[in-house]
Amino acid sequence: MKNYTRVVFSILATVVILSMLAAQCGAPATPETIVETVVVKETVEVEKEVVKEVEKIVTQEVEVEVVVTQEVEVEVEVVVTATPEPMAERPAAITIVDTNSGANFQWYWQNQVIPAIEDQLGIKVDYVVSKEAELIERMKAWEAGEGDSHLLFVKPGTIPKALGEGIELETLYPEKLDVIPNMEKNPTAYLETVLGTPIDGKGALYWRSQYALIYNSEYIKDPPTSWQEFYDRRDEWEGHIGIVRPDAKSGSSYRIPYSFLNAYVDMVDEDGNAIPLEELQQTEEWQDAWAKLQDFYTYGKQPLPAEPPNMFEDFNAGDTWISFYAMDYSLWSRHQGTMPPTIKSGFLAEGMAAGSDGYLIVPAGIPEEYKPVVYDVVNFLLSDDQQIRLITTMWQYTGTDIWDKIPGVVWDTIPAWEDMEPARLRIGNSEVKEYIKEFGPEELVP
DSSP: OHHHHHHHHHHHHHHHHHHHHHHHHSSOOOSOOHHHHHHHHHHHHHHHHHHHHHHHHHHHHHHHHHHHHHHHHHHHHHHHSOOOOOOOOOOSEEEEEESSOOHHHHHHIIIIIHHHHHHHHOOEEEEEEOOHHHHHHHHHTOOTTOOOOOEEEEOTTHHHHHHHTTOOBOOOTTTTTTTOGGGGGSOHHHHHEETTEEOTTOOEEEEEOBEEEEEETTTOSSOOSSHHHHHHTGGGGTTOEEOOOTTSSSTHHHHHHHHHHHTTSOOBOTTSOBOOHHHHTTSHHHHHHHHHHHHHHTTBOSSOOSSHHHHHHHHHHTSOOEEEEEHHHHHHHHHHTSSOTTEEEEOOTTOEEBOOOEEEEOBTTSOGGGHHHHHHHHHHHTSHHHHHHHHHHHOOEESSOOGGGSOGGGGGTSOOHHHHGGGEEOOOOHHHHHHHHHHHHHHTOO
8 A cells, every 4th residue: 555655646746746837837827727627637547547556466465475375384284294214124034932842743843834934924934943941041031122032832831931930921812813813713711821820811822732542443443432441441452552651751651640540539629729649648539549550550561661652663563552642643653654554543531631732922022023923923823724734734633713614534533622622631730740750650660
């Protein structure tokens, strides 16, 4: 508006000056004021034009200001948009440490599992066989985020032991179900507790190991279906019963006699609590059961094998016909040619000791970028394809409940899980177990 005022005043001043000059140089003034009127009219017309021009200018200036405002807003948006920090590169390789597998499953990992992981997931695996004590000590010495054993395959007891040593483990269930959905197929009870100790989802169940009656169908057409029948018919197989010595390193050293005793005497109460050994030994049931066990050992193939491979040699030689041993190892050995092709497995009703179930655990102390890769591997190992391969290749019960997907031919070789599970015997009385290991060589070996 200031520019508009200057223009108007400039025009008016010019008009006034011209009028004064005309009065001085021209004829005397007359009553007519047409010239002044005309000038005034022209001035008014000029003012209207100026107003229009000024309105145009003002309008243009306002439009320019709006454009500038928009440009400022765009600049602000660019500043607010931050560039994300680069993510750590996804590792292409992990280390799996195995403290559970025997020779058969070490073969399986190396020849079946690891190649499948590398082929289907594109993840390289460094497979390391170790011992529980060594692994625990190494983990205790780790600095946070620097652990170099990314996925651990362990026995059930390793989990509470590691937690008791202050080693942190990732909680997999139910927190990681979004990245390990196949874990939903694990039986919840196995994820909550192992060997009577709560583990609160710190491990995923890969397999369920089981002992069973093992016999050569070439010599035995009608195998026993209970421990008491096995004992009652001992004369039929005298000198051909395979019983691993109670001082052997193998878990069969105490699982065989513990399972036998369980058929005659309760070693835990109704709540699953162990009955003190001193109290048990005062009962008539225990004394009778222990005497039967001592007698049973005298019917075994002599000398009693020092370790399972010695017993397998006796099977191959035709000297041993029947035994109680790990079902998976016996049947796998049959396929490897280290046990006769006529070997079969059977069921003993009063209870058969469970073997060492297999758990997958993830230490919290490994680098964060490794964890998503490890979870992918765990989910892969729990997939239906891998679990079916496990039971059809190794004759080991699956860690997932997918019984309706397992080929029916499997149940022609091993007992159905619905029959096996109720008879699955846990070593619930550690005092009895330790007594067998300490005094068995003296009191049981003929």
